Amino acid sequence: MSAVQQPTVPVKSGAAGSAKFAGSDSRKYNYFDPKGRRATHYEDMTVDVQPDPKRYLLQDWIISFADGTPTYSENWTEAKSSDWHKYRSVDQEWERTHYQRQSTICGMIQNVVENGRRSGAPKRFDPAWVKILQDHLGAYKHAEFGLGTSTMQAQRYGYTQMINNAILTNSSYKIRFAQDLTLYLSEIGLDIGGFDENAGKAHWLQDPIWQGTRRAIETIGGATDFLEQYFAVNFVFEPLVGELFRSGFVMQAAASQNDFITPSVVSAAEGDYERNLANAVELFRMLVLDEAHGNHNRMLFKSWVEKHGSLALEAAHNLQPIWSQPRVKVAHFTEALELAKNRVRAIAAETDIDVRHVLEA
Amino acid sequence: MPDGISLTKITAQKGISIGEAAKRVADLGWTPSYVQEAMTFPTDYKIKKAPRDPMKQVLRSYFPMQEEKDNRVYGALDAALRGDMFRNVEPRWVEWMKLFLAIIPFPEISAARSMAMVARLAPGEELRTGFTMQMVDEFRHSTIQMNLKKWYMENYIDPAGFDITEAAFGRCYATTIGRQFAEGFVTGDAITSANIYLTVVAETAFTNTLFVAMPSEAARNGDYALPTVFLSVQSDESRHIGNGHSMLMSLINDPDNHQLIERDLRYAFWQNHAIVDAAIGVLIEYATTDRDKNKESYAELWHRWIYEDYYRTYMLPLEKYGIKIHHDDVSAAWDRMVKKNYVHKTAQFFSVGWPLNFWRIEAQTDKDFEWFEHKYPGWYAEFGDYWKWYAKLSKPGETIMTFNTETGYIYPHRCWSCMVPCLIREEIVCDEVDGKIYTYCSELCHWTHKTAFSAEYEGRSTPAMGRFSGRREWEDCYHGWDLADAITDLGFVRDDGKTLVPQPHLRFDDKEMWTLDHVRGHTLGSPLRTIRAMTPEARETHLAEYRKGFKINPLN
Ligand SMILES: [Fe+2]
Ligand SMILES: [Fe+2]
Numbered sequence: 001m002s003a004v005q006q007p008t009v010p011v012k013s014g015a016a017g018s019a020k021f022a023g024s025d026s027r028k029y030n031y032f033d034p035k036g037r038r039a040t041h042y043e044d045m046t047v048d049v050q051p052d053p054k055r056y057l058l059q060d061w062i063i064s065f066a067d068g069t070p071t072y073s074e075n076w077t078e079a080k081s082s083d084w085h086k087y088r089s090v091d092q093e094w095e096r097t098h099y100q101r102q103s104t105i106c107g108m109i110q111n112v113v114e115n116g117r118r119s120g121a122p123k124r125f126d127p128a129w130v131k132i133l134q135d136h137l138g139a140y141k142h143a144e145f146g147l148g149t150s151t152m153q154a155q156r157y158g159y160t161q162m163i164n165n166a167i168l169t170n171s172s173y174k175i176r177f178a179q180d181l182t183l184y185l186s187e188i189g190l191d192i193g194g195f196d197e198n199a200g201k202a203h204w205l206q207d208p209i210w211q212g213t214r215r216a217i218e219t220i221g222g223a224t225d226f227l228e229q230y231f232a233v234n235f236v237f238e239p240l241v242g243e244l245f246r247s248g249f250v251m252q253a254a255a256s257q258n259d260f261i262t263p264s265v266v267s268a269a270e271g272d273y274e275r276n277l278a279n280a281v282e283l284f285r286m287l288v289l290d291e292a293h294g295n296h297n298r299m300l301f302k303s304w305v306e307k308h309g310s311l312a313l314e315a316a317h318n319l320q321p322i323w324s325q326p327r328v329k330v331a332h333f334t335e336a337l338e339l340a341k342n343r344v345r346a347i348a349a350e351t352d353i354d355v356r357h358v359l360e361a
Numbered sequence: 362m363p364d365g366i367s368l369t370k371i372t373a374q375k376g377i378s379i380g381e382a383a384k385r386v387a388d389l390g391w392t393p394s395y396v397q398e399a400m401t402f403p404t405d406y407k408i409k410k411a412p413r414d415p416m417k418q419v420l421r422s423y424f425p426m427q428e429e430k431d432n433r434v435y436g437a438l439d440a441a442l443r444g445d446m447f448r449n450v451e452p453r454w455v456e457w458m459k460l461f462l463a464i465i466p467f468p469e470i471s472a473a474r475s476m477a478m479v480a481r482l483a484p485g486e487e488l489r490t491g492f493t494m495q496m497v498d499e500f501r502h503s504t505i506q507m508n509l510k511k512w513y514m515e516n517y518i519d520p521a522g523f524d525i526t527e528a529a530f531g532r533c534y535a536t537t538i539g540r541q542f543a544e545g546f547v548t549g550d551a552i553t554s555a556n557i558y559l560t561v562v563a564e565t566a567f568t569n570t571l572f573v574a575m576p577s578e579a580a581r582n583g584d585y586a587l588p589t590v591f592l593s594v595q596s597d598e599s600r601h602i603g604n605g606h607s608m609l610m611s612l613i614n615d616p617d618n619h620q621l622i623e624r625d626l627r628y629a630f631w632q633n634h635a636i637v638d639a640a641i642g643v644l645i646e647y648a649t650t651d652r653d654k655n656k657e658s659y660a661e662l663w664h665r666w667i668y669e670d671y672y673r674t675y676m677l678p679l680e681k682y683g684i685k686i687h688h689d690d691v692s693a694a695w696d697r698m699v700k701k702n703y704v705h706k707t708a709q710f711f712s713v714g715w716p717l718n719f720w721r722i723e724a725q726t727d728k729d730f731e732w733f734e735h736k737y738p739g740w741y742a743e744f745g746d747y748w749k750w751y752a753k754l755s756k757p758g759e760t761i762m763t764f765n766t767e768t769g770y771i772y773p774h775r776c777w778s779c780m781v782p783c784l785i786r787e788e789i790v791c792d793e794v795d796g797k798i799y800t801y802c803s804e805l806c807h808w809t810h811k812t813a814f815s816a817e818y819e820g821r822s823t824p825a826m827g828r829f830s831g832r833r834e835w836e837d838c839y840h841g842w843d844l845a846d847a848i849t850d851l852g853f854v855r856d857d858g859k860t861l862v863p864q865p866h867l868r869f870d871d872k873e874m875w876t877l878d879h880v881r882g883h884t885l886g887s888p889l890r891t892i893r894a895m896t897p898e899a900r901e902t903h904l905a906e907y908r909k910g911f912k913i914n915p916l917n
Contacts, residue, residue: 011869014455014518014583015447019869023521023855023862027514031528031852044511045504048527049466051540056531058838058851060831062541062780063548066403066816066824070831071548094508095501096431103428106421117374145389149480152493153399156477156547161470165500168473172497175490176420179386183377183421186385190375201388215395222396 031056035088042092047085050161055085076157077227078300080293084159087286089166090278098169102176105268109180113187116261122188128327129257130192133185136322137262138200139210140245141181144269146217147237148174150229157226166279167230173272174233184265209322212315213241219311231301232308234280235353238273239343240312241319246270248336249323256328277347284351301353309344309358316340383417383487390486402478402551403825407615409484416491416603423494427501430593434505437589438512446585447516452721452867454582455513457648459522459720461575462510463530464539464640466503471543472564473499475555482551484611491604498597509590518869521855521862522719529719532851534835535711538636538780545632549814549827552612553625560605562629566671567637568598574645574662581651613682620819623685626676628813630687631805634694635779638663642704643711647725652732660698660737668695690805697785697803705737705744706784712751713762713770716844716880718863719853724752746913753916755865757875764844764883769914774888774907775834776802778809786910791892791900798893798900837887845881 011019016027029039032047039047050072051057061070069075074084093101116122125133151171158164189195204210220232246266254262287297316337323333341359348355377385476496483489514523522529530536546559572595576588612618638659645659657665672691680686697703712722725733725748733740750768754761762770773782774789777799783789790807791800801807814829816822832838839847848854853862859876866873892900 011518013448014450014452015445016516016518016520018448018518021519021869021871022857022860022874023524024519024869026524026856027520028524029511029514029526030524031526041508045507048531049470049503049507051467051527051531056528057540058532059537059540059833059835061544061548062537062829062831062833063544064828064830065549066826066828068828068830071544094504096435096505096508098497099424099428099431099501102420102424106424110421114374142389142391148493149390149398149489152480152496153401153477155496156402156474164470164474168496168500171493172500175493176424178389179420182385182389183382183419186377186382190377197385201391205391218393218396218398221393221398224399224401 032085035086040092042094042097043088045094046161046165048161050164052085052159072157072159074159076159077225079225079227079287079297080290081159081287082290082292084163087160087162087166087283089162089169090282091166091169091275093165093169098172102172105176105271106180109184109265109268112261112264113184117187117191120191121259121261122191124258125188125192126257126259126327128325129254129259130195132322132325133188133259133262134196134199135203135207136200136209136245136325137181137250138185139203139207140213141178141185141200142204143213143217143237143241144174144181145178146221147233147242148172148178150217150220150223151233153221154226154229163283166283167226170230170233170276170279173269173276177269177272180265180268184262188261209318212311212318216241216308216311216315219308228304228308230280231284231304234273234277235284235301235344235347235351236305236308236312238277239347240309240340241315243270243273243343244316244336244340245319245322248333248339249319249331252331252336253323253326253328256330257326281347281350284353288352298353301351302355302357305348305353305355305358309355313358379419379422380417382419383490386419386490387485387487390489398481400481402481404482404551404553405823405825406550406552406612406618406621408482408552408611409615416600416607417487418491418494418600420494423497427498430596431501431505434589434593438509438586441585441589442516444585446583447518449583450517451582451584451650452518452869453650453723454579454584454648455517456519456522456721456723456867457644458510458513458584458587459526459529460533460535460718461640461644462506462513462523463526463533463719464536464542465571466506466510466527467530468539468543468546469499469503469506471546472559473497473503475546475559478547478551478555479608483608488604488607488611491600491607495597495601495604498601502594502597505590505594509586512586519721522721525719525852525862528852533719533853534714534717537835538640541632541780542636545629550823550825552608553621553628553826556605556608556612557622557625558629558632560601561609562626562633563637564598565602565605565675566630566667567633567641568595569666569670570637570641570645570659570662572598574659575641578645578649578651581653581656582649613679613684616683619683619685620821621823622679623687624813624818626679626684627687627690627805628809630676631690631694631803632779632809634667634697635776635781635802635806638694638698638703639707639779639781642698643708646704646733647708652728654732654735658736659704663698664695667691693803693805699737701785701788702737702740702743703785705733705740707781709744709747710773710782710784712865713772715863715865716761716848716861716875717851717853719851720862721864721867723865723867724748724755726752744913746915749916750913751865757873757879761865761880761883767914769912771907771911772888774800774892775836776800776806777829777833778802778806780833780835783907787908789904789907791904798889800889800892834887834889836885837889839885840887840890842885843881844883844885845877847885848877848880 155168476492480492514520579587642659783802
């Protein structure tokens, strides 16, 4: 250091680059390893916001439940991971992308329904089809709601922000769709004489056709393991019952009953599910491939497939009579169910989970 | 076009009203009969059917409305850059955003998680739907704030401190109070945490100071980005406050709950005061360069929002339901703000420990002194010399305040409850709980740990109540460490491996900046360990001394 130092000239601007000094170029969040070469915006918004004593939480969790369980615990699921923080959601959602997508869907549905109603379309639906929408789509909306409330519950428990946010957006999508169906049915009900708003819930609660589905949904809601809930929603119920009914029945049958609106409304849920499924596959794949705990997890997931798979299959079979209710029959239940099972097989193949014992039973 | 005819009228169709839509949507829920919902988060409260009409809202209007709000936010951020905001922004202000924005995203997302806890308990599906929207709102708040922080990091002259933000949050001796705040939303009795502490008190009483006072002060410092983001966040609060009030109304009709409501209102009000007023009070009063004497001080804002709005119009009306409101607590908090210099003492504490922070704190100057003295008469006599010392000791190589025997400063004990130190020295409480000695900043913080967070409350069993845990005294984590090693362990060193992230000035020049070598040779210690090691008599003498406080030696 020289004896005579230049006095510091005060920097006039607070803008990046207006002075050079140690750290003045450090313009990236630097406390986590990005999954790819560079951190994505989603990673910057998400990683490490929920802290962890194993990473940066110096003082550990500072409040606990009465039994000593800390604010977040790895024991809230039977599944085990060597590093929960490795998980990144596939859809990379943060608030902006989430609201953009949800809002676009709301706008799309509103347009379709408004235009359809303006042209008098609901009045031209086949009467037998109207009754199906009223009773069965009306019942099914409650199943979607149940998936939404289960995932809402589950988003409290994950060990990282990435896991919890993926489950949170899953919940948001499901609850939006349950509401979409509710309001859609209410609106076409205004155009169709004698449409009974309340029939759907009555069928949900009492119709034998729907009791298997309700039991499967309530079983997911009653699970105390949050990952079991997330698993059962996306790996079991959605493909075997949700998609079966939405794609395997409603989307296929509607056009022949003069209904071009319902498929557009329902298709949003298929788009949602593609994303939710991709996120879930990524997580369960990570757990199955875990070097220390892969086998344990695989056995655990197999037991979840057994528990929820048999309920979902029973639910699916109970729905079969619906396929013969339209006047014009296009979709075949057995084909639809086979597709649903193939979907589960495909998911299982990607995650190396054994589902044969349930599907072939 | 003739009067009364428009395209929308011609094409208008019969629709359903928002009230009707909300009612139908609420009918999506049902009472399970095959398997009951898992009640994994316990509460000691009893919840009956809600008598109140909750907010009416459905997601198909919610999402487009929120997207529109987002568009305005992101548009304004772009505009701020085009307008060269950072050329004129006050660095003193942006530095403190390293602290504020390190803390806030975790409480926000914790609020999202806590919605799971109240949703399962919500009496009625309309309220549960309200909680769903709040969950998505809080996801919005957390990530929109992370985005703002990244934006500062990319555009502000000194990004160090923003770059380590979430790691720093988990470790810093100042952010510990933010962690207490956030964990309080999600841990322990589900109603205590997710309803009373989070919504009935934090959101209803204290979000104005966070989300309205902060934006005003930001704008006065040339920061137009924070106001855009935080006013947008604030616009979601009225729905949350409505949700929380509905839930409270569903509890309040059962006299069995009154004792718990009374306990939780006391705990939550006091701890919110202790934490939020410490953090936000310092930001509003000390992070600013605006010394307009006509603007309201934090104390004046507090009087308007907490005393007039919250205490008089929200808390007091609860008395008619038979809830005992502790008026004394409110006036005690007020006294701490105006008579006992709570905010100023917190600013002193944050700055005295600057090497263990991760942002720059510059000294207050003559212009600041004048304003403080105007707003808080007597301020100069107590704090003037302190800040002069601080300025003098801001040159690299000076002995920092904590270890400088010339200044007269005495490092404080920590409060085991609120995690802020026992800064109002005459109010320190020291007591034994389950055979161990603890220190508290106040009688109510003592009560919070010893009486409220316990398995029993006034003879009634409270099995769902949470417990304090972890290494709550931050200083204990580095007991016996050299200061330089502790800073290295904290990660508060810049990318050259030696210059500190924190600096006690705003001089953006390497030769003015402190390095590890400048702080080496001082050993950190835990005041709690020290007091625990004392004999009872020595402890009493020590506490008596502590209560007398300290006097900063005059400079020159
Ligand atoms: Fe919030
Ligand atoms: Fe305290």
